[in-house]
Structure formats: structure tokens, C-alpha cells
Amino acid sequence: MLKALSEKDLYEKIVELAVRRGFFWQSYEIYGGVAGFVDLGPLGSILKKNIENKWRQWFILKHQDFIVEIESPAIMPKAVLEASGHLEHFTDPIVECLRCGRKFRADHLIEDAIGKSVEGLTPHQLTEIIKENNIKCPSCSGQLSEVRTFSLLFRTTIGPYSENVGFIRPEAAQGMFVAFKRVYDSMRGRMPLGIGQIGKVGRNEISPRQGVIRLREFTIMEVEFFFDPEKPKCPFISEVENDEIRLITAENKLKGIKEPITVTIKGALEKGYIVNEWLAYFMALAQKFVRELGIPFNKQVFEDKLPHERAHYSSQTFDQLVKVSRWGWIEVAGHSYRGDYDLSRHMGFSGKDLTVYKQFSESQEVLVEEISLNHEVLERSYPEEYRKIVNAFSKRDKNIMLAELKAKGYIELAGKRLGPEFFKIAKVKKVVKGKRFIPHVVEPSFGAERLLYATLEYAYTVKNGRVILRLPRDIAPISLAVFPLVSKEPLVSIAKEIYENFKKEGLRVIYDESGNIGRRYARADEIGVPLAITVDYQTVKDNTVTIRNRDTWEQVRAPIKEAYVKIPEYLRYRLEFKDLGVPLKK
């Protein structure tokens, strides 16, 4: 234990390197810092953009005819988060012990004490239950405070009126649900349709203490994928069906088994471990994407979340976990089946039609839910407003009213909130040429900063006492270093010219002539520059340079002209190092 405390762990080494070389550091340092916020430095911001671009390749560009990217605001009006359920569910009821000061989740505490579910009760009701049952602090038996709520949402106000409350979004998803109809229309009614977004989100964590791993403001990369629930098949599943993934199944978790099983995507679908093909497809892509960041398959696992562990909107969620040194398995992505929860809620709360229409090839008989008024109950309860209500009902869209009833538990007509008892819902057979439906949604959602950290951790290696960041060469923030062997003419001029030419090719390049060649290689290795070109005296004679491999320290010699063409190919993994030139004898 003492040894563990005195020796630096990998996390500390990464943080030290990150701070020193400009990947990331704690924000607001000169004012003492604030927990849960980081700045990305010059190298970190490039690395993050490269990770984002790789995500883009895997999730957007690969499917660009039907998955598109948008940007929506980080600040949301209250109404959106009311509809999404975050205002209600993103809040924890908390009680404090008046004696020892410990804080507890009030609902958990009560459920433990009286063995009954108290889900959905107000803080006031919870306080009453605590009093009635004389529940005390489980730690010191002290008196408990009133129950209050702690919201993980960052609150602000919009404009000059303080009653106009807004929040920083806790996920990018809601912006995409709210904009669904616009995107759907601009994509000319494409179904299935994916909407992706990369953006900052905020969650006001109570006590984030895991550096870059647990942030109050971070970047999410997510796709909301909308499809017809009657056509849940993914046409690309054959591309990935033989891929193996490691799954911690719900079944095994309930038995207390936390070891993952290895199954093919096909097997996981057949056995019902994964409920939907699209979800499975995105999980397969997710695994490959993370693999390309340098995190091997056997350091990744998907954990099926049990109902009580899932977010309010989800009917199945897999956490995608990767192994890191200090904290073990951390979640880098969530893969959720959100069903029609979000669109239904927004339809009910906004009163806007968010269904899509599909036409049948020929008329079909379908079962349709139809809502009508329960006139008897209505007339008895509201004899005076009866006619007004009937009138209002007749003017409204019946599908939207159905959604409103499901989302809110009531429909507002002529100023009255009418619960389900005022309506009749019948399933009727109809012969129609098409129908409207609410798309279902599957969501792969990644945390960019966690991926960035994990990427650094897997890249970090030590060779001969020197640090080498073995970043995948297509995401390394700097692609190439150019050095004169010694800082003398004409080597310097030649090296600078080569440096300029690579910059013109659009590469991120560094030029360095300080110190000696060994030191320059070492500095480049430490920030993960995959290749280094060195101009030596032979360059003066025959226009060849040496190219050095960061990972092996091997060198090849090649004509400069060839290097301009081949190095970009190497960086895209289209060439291997040996293809760059002839091996150099030591």
C-alpha cells in the first residue's frame, strides 16, 4: 500500500505529461482551479478533433446518405427538459443527517427502511414518510433534515426575465429530437434516418474527483437513429454479424456473474441479448472505432444495464466500458434503445405532430388507436363547460391528443385538464393506404474526453527510459517532424524547405533544430509524432532523407520527392513503414 502510494501510477504519469506538453490541464488554475472542468491544450485540442473526425468517419460519413450531422444550442428552455423527463428524473432527492452531516438519497433510504417503493413521490411526501416512520441516519442514528432535491442540471436564465429558466443540456440528444421533423423534411422524408451531433453538455456533478474522467462539462458525440419499429432490421448487419463482442449480460448479472461472455453479433441477436439489430450494428461499429483509437478488443466490454440502472428513457442500455489503470472499467459510451419515448413525449408536450407517414404498396387493414370523448362522464363532471370542451376536442388532431394523454396523463381542453377517464380509446380496424407512426430510436453516445484519456493511456509506453506515445498515426496531433541532423547550413535550409512543403500538403508538422538529434527524437516521441525526417549530408548529394519510425526507431532512406507522396499514405494506414524507403544500416 505504501509502495502504491509513493509510486506514481499511470494516471499520474499521463496527467503530468498532459500538463507539461499541452494535452490538457485543470481549468481556471490561476484562480485555484474548479473541479470538473478541463482545458484542452494545443496538442489535446488537435487530438480531440482527430478523435471526433474518426467518430465522424465511422458513424456519419460511412452512412452519409441517411445519417447526417447537425448542431443545436447548448442552452435549452425548461419546456424541452420537462418533456424529456430530465427535470423530473435528472434530480435526486437528498436528505442530510443533522448530526453527522452525511447525505443520502432519500428515496433509497426510505425504501431500505420500510421496504416499499416510493418512486415518483415529491420531496414533501418523502419528508412525511421519514417522520411517520421515524427514520434515522443509518450511519449515526441522528435526526434527518427535510428532503430536498438536487438537480444535476445547470440552471440559468434566458434573457432579462428571471422566470424564463433555461438549462445547459445534459445530453445532445434532445436537440436532435426537437429538430427531428425539420431534419426529416430536409432529408426528403428519409426513413430510417440518423441525426448525429458533437457538442458540449453540462452535468452538475456533486463531487467530481476523477480529473478528466468525470467532468461537469464535456463533449458528447452521439447519433439518434430513427427507424420504423415495424422494420427493425438493419441491412448492414451482415457486415458485422461475425464480429465477436464481450458482453456482460443482464442474465448473468442477476446471477452475480460479472465476467463477460464472448459472442458474435449474430449470436447476441439470436439469443436476445441485444434487442435490436441497429443497436447491435452500432455496438459493433463502436467497438471498431474504439479499437482504432488504440484500445484493444480485450480491454473493451459491453455491460447490459439492469432496469433500475438505466436512464428513464431507455428500455435497453449497454455501457461500453474500457479498462484504465486507476479506475478499472470506465464507461466511454452508452448504447441505448430509447424506443419512441422521446418523440412521443415531445409530441405530447409540444402539441406538434412528430409522426412520419408511410405509404403501403396497396391498401391494408390495420389496427388504429382512436380516441373519442367519454360524453357521459364529461357531461356529468363539467355540465357547464361540456359544449366548449366538445368543440375544442373536435378541432384538435386526435393523434397528438393521444400522445399528449400518454405523455402528460391528461389532455388540456378549453382550459380543463382532463384525465384518461374522460376519454375512450378504441382499437379499430381500418383499410388504409398508409399510416403514421412514431419512429423508434437507437442511440450510440460517446464521451469524447474519456476517449481522449483512454487513448493517451493505451498509447503511453516507455522504451529505454524514454516515453513514447504510440498514438495511432491517423489521430496523432502532429504527423511529422523534420530535423536537420546538425543545425548547420545547408542542412537547415533544406530541412526548412521540406517542412514548408509538408505544411502545404496540409499535414501537421514540427521543425526542430535545437539541441542534438537524439533529444529532438525524444521530444517528438513523447508527443507521439509517428515519423521523423532527418536531413543529413547525403541529402545534399542525392536529395534523399532518412525517415524514422517512432515505435521501432527503425529508419529508411528515401528520395524527398517520394516521401511527399508516400508519407500521407502511410498516415492513412495505406502503406507500411517498410514501403517508405530502403532500410538504413546502423
Added chain:
RNA sequence: GCGGCGGUCGUCUAGCCUGGACUAGGACGCCGGCCUUCCACGCCGGCAAUCCCGGGUUCAAAUCCCGGCCGCCGCACCA
């Protein structure tokens, strides 16, 4: 938010217990120069810390005391 421990150049650290000789020392790094024909070489010079912030005790505070901030560990929390 509670409890324990900690916070000194960019990084790692010496000093703190036992207040004064500290103008806060070193190493690495970084910058400039010399040297150098391939892996943190050598030499010279330089940059860099009002010792986390604020208050107190004292003739005197990096050092002792109190509060705050931040970090680590444990508890709680983590849709």
C-alpha cells in the same frame, strides 16, 4: 457534502517536525550560445517559485494556528 492526508520553479523534489544563516537549494525541462555526421552527449550563460489563497500568532512564518480553494483516499453521489 463529511472525515483523513496533502499543496514549494514547467515537472520532480530539499527545507516544515525543532520559526531566524532561505536572497528558498538541487535535478530534469525550457530558452540562447558553443560543440556535435542519428537517439534526452558535453560545456557556458539564462528563464523559472512573493512556498495554493486569505487571515492570525510572533521582533521574525515556506515552517505554528484558523478559514477557503484544489488534489488524493474513504463515505455518500454518479439519470
